Amino acid sequence: MQVILAGRLIDGTGAAVQRDRALYVEDGKIQGIGPAGDTPSDAEVIDLSGLAVLPGLIDCHVHLVFSHTDNPLRDVLAEDDQQLLLRGVASARQALGTGITTVRDLGGRGGVTFRLRDAIERELIAGPRIFAAGSPITITGGHCNFLGLEADDEAAVRTAARRELKSGATCLKIMATGGRMTPGTNVGIAQYSVAEIRAVVDEARRAHVTLAAHAIGTAGIRNATAAGVNTIEHCSWLGPTAVVEFDESVAIQMAEQGTAAVPTLVPVKQAMAATGGKVSEGLREHIALRAEILRCLRRMAALGVPIVAGTDAGVAWTPFNSLPGELESLVSEVGFTPMQAIQAATGSAARTLGLDGVLGALVPGRTADLIAVDGDPSIRIDDIRSVRMVVKGGKIVVENAVVLDP
Ligand SMILES: [Zn+2]
Structure with a gap:
């Protein structure tokens, strides 16, 4: 089980920004979302609590x-x-x-x-x-x-x-x-x-x-x-x-x-x-x-x-x-x-693109494709340029703004 801590969560459905959430990810899919704070001790934690997290x-x-x-x-x-x-x-x-x-x-x-x-x-x-x-x-x-x-x-x-x-x-x-x-x-x-x-x-x-x-x-x-x-x-x-x-x-x-x-x-x-x-x-x-x-x-x-x-x-x-x-x-x-x-x-x-239910939103059941950026792009769209991390199917593929080789 992975736990991704999001300081701000923009879930891609158009819902308002949520503060301090935890995304539970297993086998590359989002299993659940809850308040940050009660992380299971055996979980692999990706701490994005200082960043805004949104769908890839x-x-x-x-x-x-x-x-x-x-x-x-x-x-x-x-x-x-x-x-x-x-x-x-x-x-x-x-x-x-x-x-x-x-x-x-x-x-x-x-x-x-x-x-x-x-x-x-x-x-x-x-x-x-x-x-x-x-x-x-x-x-x-x-x-x-x-x-x-x-x-x-x-x-x-x-x-x-x-x-x-x-x-x-x-x-x-x-x-x-x-x-x-x-x-x-x-x-x-x-x-x-x-x-x-x-x-x-x-x-x-x-x-x-x-x-x-x-x-x-x-x-x-x-x-x-x-x-x-x-x-x-x-x-x-x-x-x-x-x-x-x-x-x-x-x-x-x-x-x-x-x-x-x-x-x-x-x-x-x-x-x-x-x-x-x-x-x-x-x-x-x-x-x-x-x-x-x-x-x-x-x-x-x-x-x-x-x-x-x-x-x-x-x-x-x-x-x-x-x-x-x-x-x-x-x-x-x-x-x-x-x-x-x-x-x-x-x-x-x-x-x-016919991918509703699969990609494009950070809600349970969808693939864990997400990005973390500085600031809050739901207020200032330019903030979407400051990509710090990219996760694709639960795997970190960009870290500290650097693309990783698979
Ligand atoms: Zn063209």
Whole structure:
């Protein structure tokens, strides 16, 4: 039996902060929670009584094999799968050191993220739990076609989904619009019909995995929502030209279905900071519309659309320690309370990824994935940057802010 003493406990359910609690952990799972003070004498004690303890963070959108340099496309085109795997090893370690104990990887190549996930599970290397889509499904020449999974009609997308699941995918991703990383694609125009996306929804449900749809533009958001995907990535409501075209009826449908948005706010913020505003034309266009996009997000939140935290880590200027920056944006730009931002990377994120009851909250029955930080991030979200310890499945994996080898 382990006893973890928490000075402040933020349990990830949205409940108020509890003071001086003891978490009882056995076989990597939380067995019970009580007041600190009556610790059994034979227990292994982890004393975090001077710190705030919260669930291990979940980043719902990463690309572990992307380089997060000024030009990740150049790097992924130039590098072979072995080089991508080495990048992934470093990325996973950085994420864990940031307090991220679970990631959903929404695009790699050649099954590299499956190998990475398996090596972490076997404790060969340090890293978070990985739910991996493998290669995203896209149209011929479409967004991220260089990741190798092009499919152009209903039968083809179905086969693509089955192939990816067979080779080890534990979630799926479909590109519902073009993307800024892929020249020649259009972010404001749909890549797939409702029927085509629905075929992938069917396959995801059959395999009990979730389906993410990349959709920057409104046309793709509309089709993906009608098809019943689990999450809409980016969700920027852009029209075919450089205008914002919010569709309230689609947002209402998202809220009714529980389709979550993963707005990935941090890459643009960090690109602006890193380049002093000297960004590509497409990104400049996006930045000009950012205030309007944020207004859409605030409206979605008011309508009850779940909004969860994902960084798109791996894309330009976005390393694997960017999740605190995303949570700060949810507070400062979308108007979340710090506690709501924490929810977006813990309890709500777990629910969105189909992991309710397993991860994302420090309550009896769930896996003991937790972090300890200085201060109180439920008051000051920036405090989430000061990670002192990370525990994954009851094991200390980061101590004194240093990632341990397994
Ligand atoms: Zn992405």
